């Protein structure tokens with residue numbers, strides 16, 4: 079019995095020891111398993127978690143690297159796959175954005191620039207670095223930024239705005255016309271996050287449109303001139319017959335009334351004088367019609383200038399100063415017509431100084447492939463509102479003017495493939511500039 | 526004496542010579558009327574025609590020393606009329622009057638042989654002096 083008691087006690091003791099041993103073992107095993115779990119699962123999970131945070135923050139630079147094979151590794155691989163695909167997607171959208179030739183920028187709700195495409199950089203002169211985070215209106219300073227900003231309104235009500243014509247400022251404060259379209263940027267839930275604007279430099283189109291308009295106006299003017307020319311020619315010729323008849327009648331009466339009725343003779347004289355001035359008007363009109371054709375021959379322009387000066391009788395309070403460049407290359411010109419041009423310009427200059435007198439300066443010079451003539455006066459000048467109409471037929475400010483002088487001049491100048499321009503300051507004077515192309519055989523050696 | 530007769534005769538011829546016969550051809554009545562009156566007053570014998578056909582007809586019936594011819598007229602133009610009249614009589618002198626710049630026609634007429642051309646409107650003195658010149662030359666040649 080006692081033995082059995084001892085046995086029982088021993089047995090308990092030994093079983094207790096076992097339990098301790100097992101417990102220790104279990105603990106060790108547990109620890110080992112825990113460590114190994116921590117190494118093989120928790121650490122990679124932590125890495126994954128870090129990586130996910132980085133991706134969320136927009137960083138796609140780092141890929142995950144997990145040595146051991148297993149479930150986690152395959153998860154990490156999927157993760158890497160995702161990073162690569164994200165990288166690819168982002169690269170693709172960026173490439174597309176940057177490949178778009180028209181400038182694009184985006185802003186957040188506070189109008190701070192968030193993206194500024196290379197085309198935007200190129201057009202504006204700013205670098206992306208300089209402007210990101212700044213207010214778009216402080217950068218572009220367009221004429222409608224304050225009142226009706228396209229991006230702002232698109233960002234506000236979510237509807238796109240198309241083709242708004244705006245003037246924007248480049249970095250060097252040059253104003254350029256642009257055509258802009260704007261739209262809002264929304265997140266997945268449809269909340270508006272900001273706006274995006276695409277625009278295009280339309281300077282070239284504007285210039286072309288302007289030129290087209292000018293050409294059209296020019297065409298209309300030359301058509302008008304041609305029609306006017308035909309009409310003028312017709313009317314002038316038809317008027318010559320009745321004028322000739324009136325002249326004959328006046329002549330007859332003058333010779334018939336031999337008694338010395340002074341008044342009667344005075345009136346017959348008036349009729350004759352008025353016939354003479356009517357004829358002058360007709361001559362001028364016909365001169366205007368005849369300018370459609372020019373017979374060009376190489377000539378020394380200085381000689382034509384001298385000839386015109388010699389033929390004009392100026393009022394005593396007007397002087398002429400010549401500054402003629404010696405040995406100018408010959409210019410193809412119609413001598414009579416260019417003479418007419420000088421007469422027109424010189425008599426206009428004289429008229430402008432009629433009250434106070436003054437100097438008409440006539441200058442000739444060579445400039446590249448052209449011979450330039452400048453006729454300047456110190457007269458009343460031309461108000462800028464008149465400058466546009468100056469060369470229009472029948473534009474005149476003179477009581478007895480017809481307003482054909484400059485129209486004829488322009489028409490002749492055009493026939494010579496030449497140019498005429500004017501510079502005038504009211505109260506100081508006016509200068510007309512004519513530039514004629516040099517004769518071909520000379521222009522080669524000259525220019 | 527015979528002398529008296531001769532004198533009278535030569536007097537008659539001089540008288541006849543001085544009174545040159547002129548035909549005014551113009552479609553405008555005002556021109557015909559005024560020129561006729563002026564030239565008659567200046568001592569010429571003047572007839573008028575309204576167009577080229579009428580002028581040819583008249584020139585066929587009688588001799589005119591001078592024909593004042595307008596260029597542009599309805600029907601045939603002045604130059605065509607001159608051509609026809611020249612066929613009838615080579616002695617007639619032509620003065621062409623024109624209000625238009627009808628250069629080709631004028632050139633043609635100059636080639637045909639005309640005495641002069643003048644642009645309308647012209648001072649009547651100009652026509653008178655041209656006629657006087659013709660008259661002088663004619664008197665000289667006849668003597």
Ligand SMILES: Nc1ncnc2c1ncn2[C@@H]1O[C@H](COP(=O)(O)OP(=O)(O)OP(=O)(O)O)[C@@H](O)[C@H]1O
Nearest residue numbers: 426427430459474475476479480481482483484508
């Ligand atoms: N040198 C000048 N200085 C000031 N005004 C000028 C000058 N040249 C031209 N102008 C202005 O331009 C107008 C048009 O000139 P233009 O020679 O065509 O006609 P006009 O002199 O009035 O009449 P005309 O047919 O007799 O020449 C003038 O009436 C005048 O107002």
Ligand SMILES: [Mg+2]
Nearest residue numbers: 422426483484
């Ligand atoms: Mg003038």
